[in-house]
Amino acid sequence: MTTTLDPRRRRGDYGIDGDFSVIPARWQAVIIAAIVATLIALTVRNIATGAFIGAVVTGLLTLGLVLFVGSYLYTTRVGKFEVWARILNDFRLRGDEQVLDLGCGRGALLLMAAELLPRGRPVGIDLWHADQTGNSPDATRRNAEREGVADRVEVETGDITQLPFADNTFDLIISNLVLHNIPSAAGRRAAIDEAVRVLSPGGRLAIADLWATNRHRARLHELGLTDVRRRNLGWRMWWGGPWFPTRLVTATKSAMPVTN
Template structure:
């Protein structure tokens, strides 16, 4: 039985998570830099003219913004790997499972799972929208090559509310910060319905998300899954601040 966790040191390029459909990551970075620079300028000006209250206020806002962005970047570049390494390790996979990653993106989670499947297979499905920088299937395949797991990874384009897989196909279904991007609660329920449909009896499900995780937990119970749980993944997956945490919903399909 495989009990180790996937390596934290990654060889691939996994981009930055975020909604870049309207404003690109580059422009967002420029906007943040401009705002911080403006706040610093106002702080210095207020100090020069003796407006200490104004200087403290603008200085604190600048510091808060820098800390927010720093936390966000640490989560997307480091924290999610630390957290999911432990989650996947705790699953104690045998190494021959079939694993599905819903909304795999550039493969951060997909390829970590693949490392634990020397005799299994990891399948990723995505619509390749601008939910992270450079999101496309070729980037995922390149990362799979760099991580040395391309022989056990499959990438597909598809809608997670209408999965192109037969019933009872996968031993484990995983997902990270994907379901909240679906446009409606009905779509999120449909995605859960599909995940349960393609999950084998006795198979497990682990879904991390920002919003609606209480509803995910309730719906999985309605679908008859057992050992349904929900927990906060802690500061390593804060998206800028404690009030933007990530929570993990886990469940098992009845045998």
């Protein structure tokens, strides 16, 4: 019987995506709330004093900021789960595959994949930087317990540009909003190369990110992968609006040897 993911049945605590290494998430929320309150006060004052053009400007700024924050929170708390549940369901996994999640964080993708692998091996790897609230191996393992998949999930600490796995190990490699955190183009290219190296012949790859996805697609073509595609994942994965979309690159590794 084929398992189908239901994105509404998440039991884990996956935090909020974002960079909180400099300013903690709580303080970022306080700052945004203060800006919104200030804009609302200015709008009210402009209306009271008859400065209607100013009221329109501050009102539009308030609305834009509220919509930006609302879109961001929807994506990080709901949208990404809906989108990735559909992506993973479409792979129609048998249930015995080996799957690698590059930059697994608190396990949002990894643990969804684990639900589809009752006889498989889901592996997550990360450096555990503070790009999510409370990002750590222990947080991932706690979420695995809550989702009921702790018995088959493996969590590794490592660099995705130098993966600690043998060639041709994994049937599927997934990643969400990770490669853009690598500061150099050479590093991002190395991550793509490593993903292809550990991917089994006939295996599939799905990488979602905010930028450089055209370069990822081009490199996968260079490495000889087939059915290489790139698409916009739509409004459910807008990070504040259509100007910050997420794009997905997918490909299949040929059974022929990969050459550089």
